Amino acid sequence: MLDDTDRRILRQLQSTPEARAAEIAERAGVTPATYGRRIERLRVAGILRGVRGVIDWQALGYAVEVSLRVTLDKTQPRAFDAFIEAARAVPEVLEIQTFLGQVDARLSVIARDMAHYQQLYRDRLLTLPHIADIEALMHVARVKGRETLPL
Structure with a gap:
């Protein structure tokens, strides 16, 4: 279901969710357009439920x-x-x-x-x-x- 690109994107998103999409895409080794398509596909599939602020x-x-x-x-x-x-x-x-x-x-x-x-x-x-x-x-x-x- 997830390929290596999806995993790289999700790892980067988990490590710094506050980063801009372009930064996460660069660290994951994909273009911003690819990042956007992959994120949308992960949301539609129910794998990525959202990005949220965690309050201490x-x-x-x-x-x-x-x-x-x-x-x-x-x-x-x-x-x-x-x-x-x-x-x-x-x-x-x-x-x-x-x-x-x-x-x-x-x-x-x-x-x-x-x-x-x-x-x-x-x-x-x-x-x-x-x-x-x-x-x-x-x-x-x-x-x-x-x-x-x-x-």
Whole structure:
């Protein structure tokens, strides 16, 4: 599906997404016109979903990150749908993942400090629908965090 030219373009785009298209094309060894056609083809194929700004939430005053492992009451019809819909409405929930197994969902949550997290936990997170059990895992350090793929 991807040839060597596509891989070179994607590697350059991942390494410096803020660069101008002409710069990325030059580093990938293609003309700007070829770069444009390839990027459009990758978008249409659903391989390249977009280029986005990544914001350092800690620089904005959020110092606490918590992962919540949630088990839902699956005896309730549409428990997953109701839970996910409500969790999406909490701005401090950065990520929602669902699983098969004992844990049904994982929420990645940020807060300004422990007092903010405690208020958020009591007022917004514990009130999410259909929670049977919840376990909080406080992040200590991010040892590895990448968004780039080995192309």
